[in-house]
Each structure stands twice: as structure tokens, then as C-alpha cells.
Amino acid sequence: MTEPDDKNLTKGRFYKAQQEAGFAEAKASTTPQTQDPAYRLAFLDSEFLLRDELRPVRFQLELLKPEMLLEEAGIGSTLVMYGSARIPSPEHVEAVRATATTPERTKVVERLIAKSHYYEEARKLAFTASQCAIVEKDMRQFVVCSGGGPSIMEAANRGATEAGAESIGLNIVLPHEQAPNEYVTPSLSFQFHYFALRKMHFLLRARAVAVFPGGFGTFDEFFELLTLIQTGKMKPIPILLYGKDYWNRVVNFDALAEEGVINANDTDLFRWCETAEEGWKHIVDFYELDCG
Structure with a gap:
């Protein structure tokens, strides 16, 4: 029997993958052939998708899924915020201080608290x-985006929530527990297996990046961003570097220039900041925004 849609010239003639999956489930039988993993539809076969040979496919999936969902959510650009997962919020300072049980640990904890x-x-x-x-053009701009974890990342998502706005969290699967903080918008909370794809998504929509004191992960993200702009692979954007005393203690930027491995003006790629007000002013001035 001909269905009404069968005569519609604009309708596709193939069933959607979701429909095909439903057909396969509805017609499932219990013969030896249909019970073997080889008979599963490839896109429904998790064991097959997790094989080493399928890594390129998994790369593409991690690229496509967040990109498509962010586009559908109307996210035009982002304000990305990097920083430590260990710096305590002011309300948790005393609880963190209580974990210091040795003189050595006390020194470390007090530095984090500072x-x-x-x-x-x-x-x-x-x-x-x-x-x-x-x-702009029906797309939201400067939507806050963090790594979705605790500490500085939580602060970013929390600030957006307190302003009544949605925010993005790009979480990463780690051997130890790493769950999204409670302030990430659920529909904008993504989980990654590959660090490389996660870092790509941080920067695909970034129109400004704020970098706070952090460890290896923050270094990785910050220096990759500097490299992309320094080498001309990415157009300049405002990079706000918070904590001049901290960064000058752990990285000698002047020595890099003196040794000739970077140009003296490469340190102009980022702007030193200490407060939210001066950071936002730099973004506003850079893009000539009306919102001050």
C-alpha cells in the first residue's frame, strides 16, 4: 500500500539509521547466526566500535558530536577558562587547610589557599x-566554556549560572574519578576520551581565553594556544593570563626571549590580569563591544 509520504518528491527514499535499528530489533530471532556478534549492525556494535582499528572513527565521532550539538544550541562563540582543579573556593578554605597533616603538606596547602x-x-x-x-545572527556569543571539573573550572560554570546563563563543560575520562561540576548546563556537558579532540573543541569557538594558575593540564592548554597564534595557525584573540607572580615563578618568559627561542614580542600574545574587571575590559576593547 502506498503511503502519503511515498509520493512526496522532497522526502528521502532511504530509512534513517534509527529506523533501521528499530527494524533489526523488532525482527531479531534466536538462531545461531543472528546471535553471533558478526550479525550486529556495525553502528550498534560497541565491541566493534571499541577496536583499535576503529580509532579514526572514534576521533571523528568526538569531533562531530559536540560540534553538532553546540551548533544546534546556538553557541556562536565562547569565553574559555582554563585553570587548576586544586585551588579551593573561599568557602572551602578551612576544609582544605584541615587536610594538612605534615609541615611539608601545610606549605603546599597554604600556597593553594593563597x-x-x-x-x-x-x-x-x-x-x-x-x-x-x-x-549576533541568532547565535549566542562569549558563552562560558570550562573543562567541566572542580575549582577554577567550577568557578567559571558557577558564574554563568549565577547570571542565569547556560555554560559548557568539556570533561575528560580519567583513570581516577572526574565528574562534571554541578553548574555545567546538562545539555552542554560533554565527555571526551581524547585530550586532542577536547583541546580542539576548546578553541574552535573561542573568541577569548582566560588562563588562571594551574598545573600540567593548564600548561598544555595555554602553551598550545600560544603556539597556534605564534605560528599563524590561529588568528589572535584576547588571552588573559591571571596571576603574574605565579606564572613568573614557574615560567621564565624573559629567559625564553633572552635565549632566542621566542621573539621578545611573543610575550605580547597574552595580557596580564588580576581582576575580572580588567580582563573583561580587555575583551571589550579588543572587539569594540557595547557591553562594558
Whole structure:
């Protein structure tokens, strides 16, 4: 029997994959042939998709899924915020201090606590950007995006939430527990297997990046961004580097220039910041925005 849609010239003639999957499930039988994994539809066969040979396919899936969902959500550009997963929020300072049981640990903990004000600056920067609610061509701009984890990442998502805005979290699967913080918008909370694809998604929509004190992960993200702009692979964007004392203690930028391995003006790729206000002002001035 001919269905009404069968005469529609604009309708596709093939069934969607979801429909085909439904057909396969409805017609499933219990013969030896249909019970063997070889008979499963390839796109429904998780064992097959997890084989080493399918790594290129998994790469493509991790590229496509967030890209498609962010586009559908109307995310035009992002304000990306990098930083440590260990710096405590001001309200958790005493709880962290209580974990120091040795003199050596006490020194480390007090240094982390001394940086807790950056949690507040990250939260305020995210709040300010989100409150501006810039929309161009029906796409939301400067949507806050973090790694989705605790500490500075939590502060970013928290600031957006307090401004009544959605925010993105790009989480990563790790051997130890790594769950999204409670402030990430559920429909914009993504989980990655590959660090490389996660870092790509951080920068695909980035129109500004704020970098707070952090460890290996923050270094990795920050220096890859610098490299992309330094080499001309990416157009310049505002890079806000928070914590001049910290960064100058752990990285000698001047020595890199003196040794000739970077140009002296390469340090102009980023802007030193200490407060949310000066960071946001740099973004506003760079793009000549109306929202101050």
C-alpha cells in the first residue's frame, strides 16, 4: 500500500539509521547466526566500535558530536577558562587547610589557599560575560566554556549560572574519578576520551581565553594556544593570563626571549590580569563591544 509520504518528491527514499535499528530489533530471532556478534549492525556494535582499528572513527565521532550539538544550541562563540582543579573556593578554605597533616603538606596547602581569590575572579569574569548576553545572527556569543571539573573550572560554570546563563563543560575520562561540576548546563556537558579532540573543541569557538594558575593540564592548554597564534595557525584573540607572580615563578618568559627561542614580542600574545574587571575590559576593547 502506498503511503502519503511515498509520493512526496522532497522526502528521502532511504530509512534513517534509527529506523533501521528499530527494524533489526523488532525482527531479531534466536538462531545461531543472528546471535553471533558478526550479525550486529556495525553502528550498534560497541565491541566493534571499541577496536583499535576503529580509532579514526572514534576521533571523528568526538569531533562531530559536540560540534553538532553546540551548533544546534546556538553557541556562536565562547569565553574559555582554563585553570587548576586544586585551588579551593573561599568557602572551602578551612576544609582544605584541615587536610594538612605534615609541615611539608601545610606549605603546599597554604600556597593553594593563597590562590583561592582566583576562584572568585574566575566566577566574576564568567558572571560578567554571561550577564552581557551578546547575540549576533541568532547565535549566542562569549558563552562560558570550562573543562567541566572542580575549582577554577567550577568557578567559571558557577558564574554563568549565577547570571542565569547556560555554560559548557568539556570533561575528560580519567583513570581516577572526574565528574562534571554541578553548574555545567546538562545539555552542554560533554565527555571526551581524547585530550586532542577536547583541546580542539576548546578553541574552535573561542573568541577569548582566560588562563588562571594551574598545573600540567593548564600548561598544555595555554602553551598550545600560544603556539597556534605564534605560528599563524590561529588568528589572535584576547588571552588573559591571571596571576603574574605565579606564572613568573614557574615560567621564565624573559629567559625564553633572552635565549632566542621566542621573539621578545611573543610575550605580547597574552595580557596580564588580576581582576575580572580588567580582563573583561580587555575583551571589550579588543572587539569594540557595547557591553562594558
